[in-house]
Amino acid sequence: MPSPADYLYTQTHEWMKKEGDILIIGITRFAVDELSDVTFVDLPEVGRKVAAGGTFGEIESVKAISELYAPVAGEIAAVNDALKKDPSLVNQDPFSKGWLVKLKTTAEPHGFMTAAQYDQVHNIA
Amino acid sequence: MTESTVPLLKTCFYDFHIRQGAKMVDFGGWSMPLSYRGIIAEHEQTRKAGSVFDVSHMGRLHFTGPDALRFLQHICTRDLSKAVVGQSLYSLICKTDGGVLDDVIVSRFDKHWLMVCNAANRLKLLDWFKTNSAGFNYQIKDETMQTAMIAIQGPNVIALLDNLLPDPVSTLKRYHFLTQSYLIAKFTVFRSGYTGEDGVEIICGTTIAQMALNMLFKQGRDISSAPLQPAGLAARDTLRMEAAMPLYGHELHENIDPISAGLQWAVADEKPFIGSVALAEIRRRGLETVLVGLAVDGPRIARQGMTIWAGDKEVGTVTSGTSSPTLGKVIAMAFVQSVCAVPGTALEIDLRGNRVNATVVKLPFYKLAKADT
Structure with missing residues (x-):
């Protein structure tokens, strides 16, 4: 399944979507499939400032723990509280209901991969 | 990162795993299915209905000859003389200092013995046996590549197999086995497993293995409302953890003795074997x-x-x-x-x-x- 065309993608498998001054961030289906069943998502407090490339949390699965990286600098405006109750939302719907955080930012994301580029790098058809 | 230059071994079910969309991993030098549909889904399927695991990567070593039992008694912690034909015993294989080289299941057949060992330890054990063979007249044959092994585990499994196989499985006791024939194919059904559920492990020749697997899924679908599903190594791991079964490389390794690992019941105290002196001393001193x-x-x-x-x-x-x-x-x-x-x-x-x-x-x-x- 191709990754959504209207998102941008990092090398560390985060996706992002700009809506005004808010950047919605999640991780890709490819990354979720690599992680296997997600058991816990450690997300930051609302209001925390994060640097570009800095970690904003961790995602843990039966198999592994992986850090989550902010693509641009900003301030956490919201976190997906539904993941506290049901972390498997990330497995079920990584590109929509399984979003992770909303970042308030003035930075314009650039230098990231398009869906076509991301899918090509990871052999996603 | 070190890249292995040795190509991964494949079980005879490799194509099946790929067709089923399994995520494959390197396990003990083999390319094995980690999971097919999700670890938790496969775990729950095993607890609620039944799953089929490819465990062909495990070593299958065949012992014959006049001293086969005497040699096995020399290397195994368990007193195998107590096994009757048709019975399997869990045992450890220890170094002289009591450290565990592997945990194995040894089965007594009419004219030979079969040892099932961990995939990653198979070659190490073959070396160990060679080193300790002086004075024993026995032959060992590594049948790992010529045979296949699947585990079928879950609450529905025994009834389903009673319907499917020529001879009943429900009358087999735990840790007992029976060799059956279906047309010209021979296979051995062991009532054992590594999930904490009832179930069996089956060994057969690789030539009939894929046909048997397809039949198991197909006929399982015809006669059961909750048919069998394939499950991978990740679910096998979470299942064995709930059942508190040790995994080599985790609860057992060369610097752990079986007594500390809670496996005193699998260590004989009335026969000598490699490691018996050290283990007696560990017992005497306390843990x-x-x-x-x-x-x-x-x-x-x-x-x-x-x-x-x-x-x-x-x-x-x-x-x-x-x-x-x-x-x-x-x-x-x-x-x-x-x-x-x-x-x-x-x-x-x-x-x-x-x-x-x-x-x-x-x-x-x-x-x-x-x-x-």
Whole structure:
């Protein structure tokens, strides 16, 4: 399944979507499939400032723990509280209901991969 | 990162795994299915209905000759002379100092013995046997590549196989086996497994194995409303953890003795074997550390190597941990100092810099209600 065309993608498998001054961030289906069943998502407090490339949390699965990286600098405006109750939302719907955080930012994301580029790098058809 | 230059071995079910969309991993030098549809889904399928696991990567070693039993008695901790034809015994193989080289299942056939060992230890054991063979007249044949092995596990499995196979499985006792024929194909059904469920493990020649697997799924669908599904190594791992079965490389390794690992029941005290002197001494002195179960607070998984604390004292190390799908909480196994091993003892685990509460609990975490057999 191709990754959504209207998102941008990092090398560390985060996706992002700009809506005004808010950047919605999640991780890709490819990354979720690599992680296997997600058991816990450690997300930051609302209001925390994060640097570009800095970690904003961790995602843990039966198999592994992986850090989550902010693509641009900003301030956490919201976190997906539904993941506290049901972390498997990330497995079920990584590109929509399984979003992770909303970042308030003035930075314009650039230098990231398009869906076509991301899918090509990871052999996603 | 080191790249292995040796190509991974493939079981005869490799194409099946790929067709089923399995995520494949390197396990003990073999390319094996980690999971097909999701670890938790496969785990729950096994607890509620039944799953089929490809375990052909495990070593299958065939012993014959006049001294076969005498040699096996020399290398195994268990007293195998007590096995009758048609019976299997779990055993350890130890070094002289009592450290565990592998855990195995040894089965007594009419004219030979079969040892099933861990995939990653097969070549090491073959070397070990060669080194210790002086004075024993026996032959060993590695049948791993010519045979296949599947585990079929879950509450529906025995009834389903009774319908499917020529001879009944329900009358087989735990840790007993029976060789059956279907047309011209011969296969052996062992009532054993590594999931904490009832079920069987079947060994057959590779030439009929794929046909047998397809038949199992197809006919299983025809006669059962909850047909069998394939399950991978990841679910096998979470299932065995709930059942508190040791995994080599975690609860067992060359620097752990079987007594500390809670496997005294598999160590004979009335026959000599390699390691028997050291193990008798360990028994006499008493144990410094023992294997315990831990119920861990919170959602984060305690993993192998994490340190366990009692106040400001380091008292142990986690060997395995997972988020238990059946219990809905995080469980772990760990070696801790004997004084901390009493169920109910409150300890802490260092989970990546955060101390998390853990309580010592009785093993296993999950146990099947006693069946009539």
